[in-house]
Amino acid sequence: MRTQVAIIGAGPAGLLLAHLLARGGVDAIVVETRSPEYVASRIRAGILESSSVDLLTSVGLGERLHAEGHEHRGIYLNWPGERHHLDFVDLAGRSVWVYGQTEVQKDLVAAGTASVVYEVGDTELHDVGTERPFVTFTDREGRPQRIDADVIAGCDGSFGPSRHAAPSESYERVYPYSWLGILADVAPSTDELIYSWHPHGFALHSMRSPTVSRLYLQVPNGTDPADWPDDRVWEELALRLGHGQDGWKLTPGPVTDKSVLPMRSYVQTPMRHGRLFLAGDAAHIVPPTGAKGLNLAIADVTLLSRALVALLKEGKPELAGSYSDDALRRVWRCTHFSWWMTTMLHASGDEFDAQLQLSQLRWVTSSEAGATGLAENYAGLAIGF
Numbered sequence: 001m002r003t004q005v006a007i008i009g010a011g012p013a014g015l016l017l018a019h020l021l022a023r024g025g026v027d028a029i030v031v032e033t034r035s036p037e038y039v040a041s042r043i044r045a046g047i048l049e050s051s052s053v054d055l056l057t058s059v060g061l062g063e064r065l066h067a068e069g070h071e072h073r074g075i076y077l078n079w080p081g082e083r084h085h086l087d088f089v090d091l092a093g094r095s096v097w098v099y100g101q102t103e104v105q106k107d108l109v110a111a112g113t114a115s116v117v118y119e120v121g122d123t124e125l126h127d128v129g130t131e132r133p134f135v136t137f138t139d140r141e142g143r144p145q146r147i148d149a150d151v152i153a154g155c156d157g158s159f160g161p162s163r164h165a166a167p168s169e170s171y172e173r174v175y176p177y178s179w180l181g182i183l184a185d186v187a188p189s190t191d192e193l194i195y196s197w198h199p200h201g202f203a204l205h206s207m208r209s210p211t212v213s214r215l216y217l218q219v220p221n222g223t224d225p226a227d228w229p230d231d232r233v234w235e236e237l238a239l240r241l242g243h244g245q246d247g248w249k250l251t252p253g254p255v256t257d258k259s260v261l262p263m264r265s266y267v268q269t270p271m272r273h274g275r276l277f278l279a280g281d282a283a284h285i286v287p288p289t290g291a292k293g294l295n296l297a298i299a300d301v302t303l304l305s306r307a308l309v310a311l312l313k314e315g316k317p318e319l320a321g322s323y324s325d326d327a328l329r330r331v332w333r334c335t336h337f338s339w340w341m342t343t344m345l346h347a348s349g350d351e352f353d354a355q356l357q358l359s360q361l362r363w364v365t366s367s368e369a370g371a372t373g374l375a376e377n378y379a380g381l382a383i384g385f
Protein backbone atom coordinates (compact mmCIF):
# COMPACT_ATOMS: atom_id res chain seq x y z
CA MET A 1 0.00 0.00 0.00
CA ARG A 2 1.06 3.58 -0.58
CA THR A 3 -0.33 6.69 1.13
CA GLN A 4 0.82 10.17 2.16
CA VAL A 5 0.40 9.64 5.90
CA ALA A 6 0.50 6.23 7.62
CA ILE A 7 -1.25 6.64 10.97
CA ILE A 8 -0.68 4.09 13.73
CA GLY A 9 -3.63 3.81 16.12
CA ALA A 10 -7.36 4.47 15.61
CA GLY A 11 -8.04 6.17 18.94
CA PRO A 12 -9.29 9.76 18.94
CA ALA A 13 -5.87 11.13 17.93
CA GLY A 14 -5.47 8.82 14.91
CA LEU A 15 -9.05 9.04 13.63
CA LEU A 16 -9.30 12.80 14.09
CA LEU A 17 -5.96 13.30 12.36
CA ALA A 18 -7.19 11.22 9.40
CA HIS A 19 -10.40 13.30 9.32
CA LEU A 20 -8.53 16.64 9.37
CA LEU A 21 -6.05 15.47 6.72
CA ALA A 22 -8.88 14.33 4.44
CA ARG A 23 -10.45 17.79 4.75
CA GLY A 24 -7.09 19.27 3.78
CA GLY A 25 -6.78 17.01 0.74
CA VAL A 26 -4.09 14.69 2.17
CA ASP A 27 -4.71 10.95 2.15
CA ALA A 28 -3.98 8.63 5.04
CA ILE A 29 -4.30 4.99 6.07
CA VAL A 30 -4.79 4.08 9.74
CA VAL A 31 -3.70 0.74 11.22
CA GLU A 32 -5.19 -0.46 14.51
CA THR A 33 -4.54 -3.59 16.60
CA ARG A 34 -8.03 -3.82 18.06
CA SER A 35 -11.43 -4.47 16.47
CA PRO A 36 -13.80 -1.57 15.66
CA GLU A 37 -16.21 -2.82 18.35
CA TYR A 38 -13.49 -2.83 21.02
CA VAL A 39 -12.24 0.63 20.11
CA ALA A 40 -15.77 2.04 20.10
CA SER A 41 -16.66 0.66 23.53
CA ARG A 42 -13.62 1.68 25.60
CA ILE A 43 -14.66 3.81 28.57
CA ARG A 44 -12.33 6.71 28.99
CA ALA A 45 -12.41 10.49 29.26
CA GLY A 46 -15.60 12.48 29.69
CA ILE A 47 -14.88 16.20 29.48
CA LEU A 48 -14.23 18.40 26.45
CA GLU A 49 -12.72 21.86 26.77
CA SER A 50 -14.34 24.65 24.81
CA SER A 51 -11.47 24.73 22.29
CA SER A 52 -12.00 20.99 21.62
CA VAL A 53 -15.73 21.58 21.14
CA ASP A 54 -15.02 24.50 18.77
CA LEU A 55 -12.57 22.41 16.75
CA LEU A 56 -14.89 19.38 16.47
CA THR A 57 -17.79 21.65 15.53
CA SER A 58 -15.79 23.49 12.87
CA VAL A 59 -14.87 20.23 11.12
CA GLY A 60 -18.37 18.78 10.93
CA LEU A 61 -18.22 16.61 14.06
CA GLY A 62 -20.40 18.72 16.36
CA GLU A 63 -23.95 17.71 15.53
CA ARG A 64 -24.50 14.94 18.11
CA LEU A 65 -22.17 16.66 20.56
CA HIS A 66 -24.44 19.73 20.62
CA ALA A 67 -27.64 17.64 20.68
CA GLU A 68 -26.60 15.11 23.33
CA GLY A 69 -23.63 16.65 25.16
CA HIS A 70 -24.13 18.80 28.24
CA GLU A 71 -22.54 22.19 28.66
CA HIS A 72 -21.27 22.90 32.19
CA ARG A 73 -20.42 26.34 33.50
CA GLY A 74 -17.88 25.01 36.03
CA ILE A 75 -17.12 22.50 38.77
CA TYR A 76 -17.55 22.12 42.52
CA LEU A 77 -14.60 21.83 44.89
CA ASN A 78 -15.52 20.02 48.08
CA TRP A 79 -13.87 19.15 51.38
CA PRO A 80 -15.40 18.18 54.73
CA GLY A 81 -17.97 20.82 55.65
CA GLU A 82 -17.43 22.97 52.53
CA ARG A 83 -18.58 23.03 48.93
CA HIS A 84 -17.74 25.82 46.49
CA HIS A 85 -18.76 26.32 42.89
CA LEU A 86 -16.23 27.77 40.45
CA ASP A 87 -18.03 29.36 37.48
CA PHE A 88 -15.62 29.13 34.52
CA VAL A 89 -17.89 31.21 32.29
CA ASP A 90 -17.81 34.14 34.74
CA LEU A 91 -14.13 33.63 35.56
CA ALA A 92 -12.58 32.83 32.18
CA GLY A 93 -15.35 33.26 29.61
CA ARG A 94 -15.38 29.57 28.70
CA SER A 95 -17.44 26.49 29.52
CA VAL A 96 -16.72 22.75 29.30
CA TRP A 97 -18.84 19.96 27.84
CA VAL A 98 -19.69 16.53 29.21
CA TYR A 99 -19.44 14.26 26.16
CA GLY A 100 -17.71 10.91 26.49
CA GLN A 101 -14.64 9.94 24.51
CA THR A 102 -16.67 6.90 23.43
CA GLU A 103 -19.12 9.27 21.72
CA VAL A 104 -16.33 11.28 20.05
CA GLN A 105 -14.95 7.97 18.78
CA LYS A 106 -18.38 6.94 17.40
CA ASP A 107 -18.77 10.30 15.64
CA LEU A 108 -15.35 9.90 14.02
CA VAL A 109 -16.22 6.40 12.79
CA ALA A 110 -19.63 7.60 11.55
CA ALA A 111 -17.96 10.43 9.60
CA GLY A 112 -16.34 7.66 7.55
CA THR A 113 -13.41 9.84 6.49
CA ALA A 114 -10.68 7.55 7.77
CA SER A 115 -9.57 4.44 5.94
CA VAL A 116 -8.75 2.01 8.77
CA VAL A 117 -7.21 -1.47 8.75
CA TYR A 118 -8.36 -3.06 12.03
CA GLU A 119 -6.97 -6.04 13.95
CA VAL A 120 -3.41 -5.79 12.68
CA GLY A 121 -0.48 -7.51 14.41
CA ASP A 122 3.26 -6.92 14.77
CA THR A 123 3.21 -3.25 13.75
CA GLU A 124 6.73 -2.00 13.05
CA LEU A 125 8.03 1.39 11.91
CA HIS A 126 10.98 1.57 9.51
CA ASP A 127 13.37 4.20 8.17
CA VAL A 128 11.65 7.07 10.02
CA GLY A 129 14.83 9.12 9.77
CA THR A 130 14.63 9.07 5.95
CA GLU A 131 12.28 10.59 3.34
CA ARG A 132 10.82 7.12 2.67
CA PRO A 133 9.50 5.69 5.91
CA PHE A 134 7.27 2.61 5.91
CA VAL A 135 5.18 0.55 8.27
CA THR A 136 4.90 -3.24 8.28
CA PHE A 137 2.28 -5.35 10.02
CA THR A 138 0.25 -8.52 9.60
CA ASP A 139 -3.42 -8.28 8.65
CA ARG A 140 -6.21 -10.15 10.42
CA GLU A 141 -5.55 -13.21 8.24
CA GLY A 142 -1.92 -13.15 9.37
CA ARG A 143 -0.56 -12.01 5.97
CA PRO A 144 2.42 -9.62 6.01
CA GLN A 145 1.60 -6.10 4.75
CA ARG A 146 3.53 -2.91 4.11
CA ILE A 147 2.52 0.75 3.81
CA ASP A 148 4.94 3.18 2.18
CA ALA A 149 4.31 6.79 3.18
CA ASP A 150 5.73 10.31 3.16
CA VAL A 151 5.13 10.62 6.88
CA ILE A 152 4.23 8.32 9.80
CA ALA A 153 1.99 9.64 12.56
CA GLY A 154 2.40 7.72 15.83
CA CYS A 155 -1.04 7.89 17.49
CA ASP A 156 -0.79 4.50 19.21
CA GLY A 157 -0.97 5.51 22.86
CA SER A 158 1.56 4.86 25.58
CA PHE A 159 1.92 1.12 24.90
CA GLY A 160 2.34 1.35 21.12
CA PRO A 161 5.64 1.04 19.26
CA SER A 162 5.88 4.62 17.90
CA ARG A 163 7.32 6.33 20.93
CA HIS A 164 10.18 3.83 21.00
CA ALA A 165 10.92 4.21 17.28
CA ALA A 166 12.65 7.56 17.71
CA PRO A 167 15.62 8.52 19.84
CA SER A 168 13.99 10.83 22.34
CA GLU A 169 13.90 11.60 26.00
CA SER A 170 11.06 10.63 28.31
CA TYR A 171 10.25 12.63 31.44
CA GLU A 172 8.19 10.58 33.82
CA ARG A 173 6.38 10.80 37.16
CA VAL A 174 4.56 7.87 38.76
CA TYR A 175 2.03 8.85 41.42
CA PRO A 176 1.70 6.78 44.59
CA TYR A 177 -2.04 6.20 44.10
CA SER A 178 -4.61 4.97 41.56
CA TRP A 179 -8.27 5.62 40.81
CA LEU A 180 -11.02 3.06 41.24
CA GLY A 181 -13.60 4.10 38.62
CA ILE A 182 -17.22 2.98 38.36
CA LEU A 183 -19.88 3.53 35.76
CA ALA A 184 -23.42 3.33 37.19
CA ASP A 185 -26.92 3.33 35.73
CA VAL A 186 -28.18 6.09 37.96
CA ALA A 187 -28.96 9.77 37.43
CA PRO A 188 -26.05 11.95 38.59
CA SER A 189 -26.57 13.35 42.11
CA THR A 190 -25.11 16.67 40.98
CA ASP A 191 -25.61 19.14 38.13
CA GLU A 192 -21.85 19.67 37.62
CA LEU A 193 -18.73 17.64 38.54
CA ILE A 194 -17.66 17.47 42.20
CA TYR A 195 -13.90 17.20 42.93
CA SER A 196 -13.58 16.29 46.58
CA TRP A 197 -10.69 16.36 49.02
CA HIS A 198 -11.06 14.01 51.99
CA PRO A 199 -8.61 12.66 54.61
CA HIS A 200 -9.37 9.14 53.26
CA GLY A 201 -8.44 10.27 49.74
CA PHE A 202 -9.80 12.04 46.68
CA ALA A 203 -13.23 11.36 45.17
CA LEU A 204 -14.81 12.62 41.95
CA HIS A 205 -18.44 12.63 40.89
CA SER A 206 -18.66 12.85 37.11
CA MET A 207 -21.31 11.75 34.65
CA ARG A 208 -21.93 10.61 31.11
CA SER A 209 -25.63 11.45 30.59
CA PRO A 210 -28.79 12.26 32.59
CA THR A 211 -29.05 8.53 33.42
CA VAL A 212 -25.41 7.44 33.70
CA SER A 213 -22.95 8.47 36.41
CA ARG A 214 -19.18 8.05 36.46
CA LEU A 215 -17.45 8.18 39.86
CA TYR A 216 -13.92 7.69 41.11
CA LEU A 217 -12.14 7.00 44.42
CA GLN A 218 -8.45 7.40 45.18
CA VAL A 219 -7.09 3.94 46.14
CA PRO A 220 -3.58 2.59 46.80
CA ASN A 221 -1.56 1.33 43.82
CA GLY A 222 -2.08 -2.37 43.27
CA THR A 223 -5.70 -2.31 44.48
CA ASP A 224 -7.79 -5.26 43.28
CA PRO A 225 -11.30 -4.12 42.24
CA ALA A 226 -12.60 -7.38 43.75
CA ASP A 227 -11.78 -5.93 47.20
CA TRP A 228 -14.32 -3.19 46.49
CA PRO A 229 -17.83 -4.68 46.34
CA ASP A 230 -20.43 -2.16 45.15
CA ASP A 231 -21.77 -1.40 48.67
CA ARG A 232 -18.29 -0.53 49.89
CA VAL A 233 -17.69 1.76 46.88
CA TRP A 234 -20.96 3.67 47.41
CA GLU A 235 -20.38 3.98 51.16
CA GLU A 236 -16.91 5.43 50.64
CA LEU A 237 -18.09 7.73 47.85
CA ALA A 238 -20.89 9.03 50.10
CA LEU A 239 -18.42 9.75 52.88
CA ARG A 240 -15.80 11.44 50.71
CA LEU A 241 -18.25 13.42 48.57
CA GLY A 242 -20.11 14.86 51.59
CA HIS A 243 -23.41 12.95 51.73
CA GLY A 244 -25.55 14.71 54.33
CA GLN A 245 -23.56 17.95 54.10
CA ASP A 246 -26.12 20.80 53.76
CA GLY A 247 -28.79 18.24 52.85
CA TRP A 248 -26.91 16.91 49.76
CA LYS A 249 -27.43 13.24 49.00
CA LEU A 250 -25.54 10.75 46.85
CA THR A 251 -27.94 8.30 45.21
CA PRO A 252 -26.38 4.87 44.55
CA GLY A 253 -27.38 2.65 41.61
CA PRO A 254 -26.40 -0.47 39.65
CA VAL A 255 -22.69 -0.54 38.83
CA THR A 256 -22.05 -1.59 35.21
CA ASP A 257 -18.26 -1.27 35.14
CA LYS A 258 -15.48 -1.16 37.71
CA SER A 259 -11.77 -0.76 37.06
CA VAL A 260 -8.54 0.55 38.58
CA LEU A 261 -6.43 3.13 36.72
CA PRO A 262 -2.85 3.79 37.77
CA MET A 263 -1.80 7.44 37.55
CA ARG A 264 1.30 8.68 35.81
CA SER A 265 2.69 11.54 33.79
CA TYR A 266 5.18 11.30 31.00
CA VAL A 267 6.31 13.57 28.21
CA GLN A 268 8.24 12.22 25.25
CA THR A 269 10.40 14.91 23.74
CA PRO A 270 10.85 15.90 20.98
CA MET A 271 7.52 14.84 19.47
CA ARG A 272 9.12 14.50 16.04
CA HIS A 273 12.01 12.49 14.67
CA GLY A 274 12.61 12.81 10.92
CA ARG A 275 9.41 11.71 9.22
CA LEU A 276 7.81 10.34 12.41
CA PHE A 277 5.45 12.64 14.34
CA LEU A 278 3.97 11.63 17.72
CA ALA A 279 0.53 12.81 18.88
CA GLY A 280 -1.80 12.14 21.83
CA ASP A 281 -0.96 9.52 24.46
CA ALA A 282 1.95 8.25 22.33
CA ALA A 283 3.71 11.50 23.22
CA HIS A 284 2.37 12.23 26.70
CA ILE A 285 0.22 10.93 29.52
CA VAL A 286 -1.30 13.05 32.26
CA PRO A 287 -3.14 11.90 35.39
CA PRO A 288 -6.88 12.35 34.76
CA THR A 289 -7.50 14.89 37.55
CA GLY A 290 -7.38 17.85 35.15
CA ALA A 291 -9.44 16.07 32.43
CA LYS A 292 -6.74 16.86 29.88
CA GLY A 293 -5.80 13.58 28.12
CA LEU A 294 -8.36 13.65 25.31
CA ASN A 295 -8.18 17.44 24.95
CA LEU A 296 -4.41 17.33 24.50
CA ALA A 297 -4.78 14.65 21.82
CA ILE A 298 -7.24 16.91 19.97
CA ALA A 299 -4.91 19.93 20.28
CA ASP A 300 -1.91 17.91 19.02
CA VAL A 301 -3.60 16.63 15.89
CA THR A 302 -5.04 20.05 15.11
CA LEU A 303 -1.49 21.41 14.95
CA LEU A 304 -0.16 18.30 13.23
CA SER A 305 -2.79 18.26 10.49
CA ARG A 306 -2.01 21.90 9.63
CA ALA A 307 1.70 21.10 9.55
CA LEU A 308 1.25 18.02 7.33
CA VAL A 309 -1.13 19.72 4.89
CA ALA A 310 1.41 22.57 4.52
CA LEU A 311 4.26 20.08 4.08
CA LEU A 312 2.63 17.57 1.76
CA LYS A 313 0.30 19.76 -0.30
CA GLU A 314 2.14 23.03 -0.44
CA GLY A 315 5.72 21.88 0.08
CA LYS A 316 6.10 24.23 3.08
CA PRO A 317 8.13 22.62 5.90
CA GLU A 318 7.97 25.42 8.52
CA LEU A 319 4.97 24.20 10.53
CA ALA A 320 6.26 20.62 10.47
CA GLY A 321 9.59 21.97 11.71
CA SER A 322 8.01 23.77 14.64
CA TYR A 323 5.35 21.09 15.43
CA SER A 324 7.18 19.57 18.38
CA ASP A 325 7.96 22.90 20.07
CA ASP A 326 4.47 24.24 19.35
CA ALA A 327 2.74 21.15 20.76
CA LEU A 328 5.06 20.79 23.76
CA ARG A 329 4.21 24.28 25.07
CA ARG A 330 0.64 23.22 25.67
CA VAL A 331 1.67 19.70 26.76
CA TRP A 332 3.86 21.04 29.57
CA ARG A 333 1.17 23.55 30.61
CA CYS A 334 -1.39 20.72 30.88
CA THR A 335 1.16 18.42 32.53
CA HIS A 336 1.71 21.06 35.18
CA PHE A 337 -2.01 21.71 35.65
CA SER A 338 -2.79 17.98 35.93
CA TRP A 339 0.03 17.51 38.44
CA TRP A 340 -1.17 20.57 40.41
CA MET A 341 -4.80 19.42 40.58
CA THR A 342 -3.63 15.90 41.49
CA THR A 343 -1.33 16.97 44.30
CA MET A 344 -3.87 19.48 45.66
CA LEU A 345 -6.63 16.87 45.91
CA HIS A 346 -5.06 13.47 46.73
CA ALA A 347 -4.25 12.35 50.26
CA SER A 348 -0.55 11.56 50.73
CA GLY A 349 -0.89 10.33 54.30
CA ASP A 350 1.17 13.27 55.56
CA GLU A 351 -0.54 15.84 57.83
CA PHE A 352 1.70 18.71 56.70
CA ASP A 353 0.65 18.02 53.07
CA ALA A 354 -2.99 17.89 54.15
CA GLN A 355 -2.81 21.34 55.73
CA LEU A 356 -1.12 22.79 52.63
CA GLN A 357 -3.82 21.27 50.44
CA LEU A 358 -6.64 22.71 52.53
CA SER A 359 -4.98 26.10 52.54
CA GLN A 360 -4.65 25.96 48.75
CA LEU A 361 -8.30 24.90 48.35
CA ARG A 362 -9.44 27.81 50.54
CA TRP A 363 -7.38 30.22 48.44
CA VAL A 364 -8.58 28.85 45.10
CA THR A 365 -12.21 29.12 46.19
CA SER A 366 -12.01 32.54 47.86
CA SER A 367 -9.60 34.55 45.71
CA GLU A 368 -10.71 35.62 42.25
CA ALA A 369 -7.11 35.33 41.04
CA GLY A 370 -6.83 31.76 42.37
CA ALA A 371 -10.19 30.72 40.94
CA THR A 372 -9.44 32.32 37.56
CA GLY A 373 -6.15 30.42 37.25
CA LEU A 374 -7.90 27.11 37.76
CA ALA A 375 -10.77 28.10 35.43
CA GLU A 376 -8.46 29.19 32.62
CA ASN A 377 -6.45 25.97 32.77
CA TYR A 378 -9.44 23.65 33.18
CA ALA A 379 -11.79 25.20 30.62
CA GLY A 380 -8.99 25.34 28.11
CA LEU A 381 -6.37 27.42 26.49
CA ALA A 382 -6.55 28.46 22.85
CA ILE A 383 -5.30 25.90 20.28
CA GLY A 384 -1.72 26.92 19.63
CA PHE A 385 -1.16 28.19 23.19
Ligand code: RFL
Nearest residue numbers: 009011012013033044045123156157160280281291293294
Ligand atom coordinates in the same frame (compact mmCIF):
# COMPACT_ATOMS: atom_id res chain seq x y z
P1 RFL B 1 -5.60 5.94 22.61
O1 RFL B 1 -7.03 6.28 22.82
O2 RFL B 1 -4.94 5.07 23.60
O3 RFL B 1 -5.49 5.26 21.17
C1 RFL B 1 -4.33 4.61 20.73
C2 RFL B 1 -4.75 3.53 19.76
O4 RFL B 1 -3.58 2.88 19.26
C3 RFL B 1 -3.84 1.50 19.19
N1 RFL B 1 -2.56 0.78 19.17
C4 RFL B 1 -2.00 0.26 18.05
N2 RFL B 1 -2.41 0.26 16.78
C5 RFL B 1 -1.62 -0.37 15.86
N3 RFL B 1 -0.46 -1.01 16.19
C6 RFL B 1 -0.03 -1.01 17.47
N4 RFL B 1 1.10 -1.67 17.80
C7 RFL B 1 -0.81 -0.36 18.46
N5 RFL B 1 -0.68 -0.19 19.80
C8 RFL B 1 -1.73 0.50 20.21
C9 RFL B 1 -4.68 1.23 20.44
O5 RFL B 1 -5.41 0.03 20.36
C10 RFL B 1 -5.58 2.46 20.43
O6 RFL B 1 -6.77 2.26 19.71
O7 RFL B 1 -4.71 7.24 22.43
P2 RFL B 1 -5.07 8.67 21.79
O8 RFL B 1 -5.79 8.50 20.49
O9 RFL B 1 -3.82 9.44 21.85
O10 RFL B 1 -6.15 9.34 22.74
C11 RFL B 1 -5.80 9.75 24.03
C12 RFL B 1 -6.93 9.48 25.01
O11 RFL B 1 -7.48 8.20 24.76
C13 RFL B 1 -6.43 9.55 26.44
O12 RFL B 1 -5.62 10.69 26.65
C14 RFL B 1 -7.51 9.59 27.48
O13 RFL B 1 -8.51 8.66 27.30
C15 RFL B 1 -6.84 9.39 28.84
N6 RFL B 1 -7.77 8.87 29.81
C16 RFL B 1 -8.59 9.72 30.42
N7 RFL B 1 -8.48 11.05 30.16
C17 RFL B 1 -9.28 11.91 30.77
O14 RFL B 1 -9.18 13.11 30.48
N8 RFL B 1 -10.24 11.47 31.66
C18 RFL B 1 -10.41 10.13 31.94
O15 RFL B 1 -11.28 9.76 32.70
C19 RFL B 1 -9.57 9.21 31.32
N9 RFL B 1 -9.68 7.89 31.57
C20 RFL B 1 -7.83 7.48 30.09
C21 RFL B 1 -8.82 7.02 30.97
C22 RFL B 1 -6.92 6.57 29.52
C23 RFL B 1 -6.97 5.21 29.81
N10 RFL B 1 -5.97 4.34 29.26
C24 RFL B 1 -5.13 4.80 28.16
C25 RFL B 1 -5.47 3.21 29.87
C26 RFL B 1 -8.94 5.66 31.23
C27 RFL B 1 -8.02 4.75 30.66
C28 RFL B 1 -8.22 3.29 30.97
Ligand code: PHB
Nearest residue numbers: 045046206288289290291
Ligand atom coordinates in the same frame (compact mmCIF):
# COMPACT_ATOMS: atom_id res chain seq x y z
C1 PHB C 1 -14.71 11.40 33.61
O1 PHB C 1 -15.89 11.77 33.47
O2 PHB C 1 -14.34 10.27 33.32
C2 PHB C 1 -13.72 12.35 34.16
C3 PHB C 1 -14.08 13.68 34.32
C4 PHB C 1 -13.17 14.58 34.84
C5 PHB C 1 -11.91 14.15 35.20
C6 PHB C 1 -11.55 12.83 35.02
C7 PHB C 1 -12.46 11.93 34.50
O3 PHB C 1 -11.03 15.03 35.73
